Amino acid sequence: MDIKAVNSMSYEEFIDLFGNAVEKCPLIAGAIWSKRPFTTFVDLETSIFEFIDSLPQTGKEGILRCLPDLAGRELQSGTLSAESQKEQVQAGLTSLSHEEQEKLHQFNSLYKNKLGFPFVIAARMSDKSKILQDLTARIQNPPLQELYNGIEEVKKICHLRLQDIHCKHAVRPTNP
């Protein structure tokens, strides 16, 4: 997809396409539409990250609270967003043993009770054993450090989702 095509979109078209780049936060795509024209996809991504960074601490916590648990209730009930579903499948979270499932559930609950937001990790850049390892390590961190870590993971997830959009809508070269 050409950035010129993105720049010519109405805000409705833009939110339809980029509204879930940050999970369940179409407000963010709606906000950065004001920053058009973007010079590149990287410029668009930078606008999203700058907007996130500009939010007060509660706003960043609000973003994290819009994310689903890994292998949690939305995965069980089939109500994950298409993007989250793909990410959790790729990380192997739909093929956990009963023991792994129990451990993840237990540590997710401990993490949320301690920190007041879910454990967030870019699942596609990880796998189930690394996720469990990171969760048990990061749960030791103080809240502000985990807020920072969680938001950095949101940005990684956003980066991969933008790449998907870019590639999916790429104009394929026609045969000569």
Next chain:
Amino acid sequence: MDIKAVNSMSYEEFIDLFGNAVEKCPLIAGAIWSKRPFTTFVDLETSIFEFIDSLPQTGKEGILRCLPDLAGRELQSGTLSAESQKEQVQAGLTSLSHEEQEKLHQFNSLYKNKLGFPFVIAARMSDKSKILQDLTARIQNPPLQELYNGIEEVKKICHLRLQDIHCKHAVRPTNP
């Protein structure tokens, strides 16, 4: 519903209940969960309004862009949120004459082209003739004034949605 019950909710329960108090912006309910305990429902509402006011101009524009057109594509396709559907029905927007429908569509488009966000009005506090009247008047305003007007309407809509939640979950007195 007692405010104590609200204060004892997990962030998931809180977002399930209040996540659409501002249309398609669960980030906001997620953010103000950090402000618990609330002393009253009014205190909760004030926290939402303060959060909205704390956003940069682009963030406020982002909120407006998450709202559907009145009698627009989502109403036609049946994809409005339950809350928006109720509001548009109550304002008589499902029983427009062909002429009214055309006029609303035309002025909505003009408004969006001029201002870059949709015309927002608390439909339940209005009716179809007043909506058309306000739309044709407000389209004359400069962008910053309409951003302010739109956000004030978002707050009125939010106020009514919170009232609905409060009343729907009110504990009814048992018979003696």
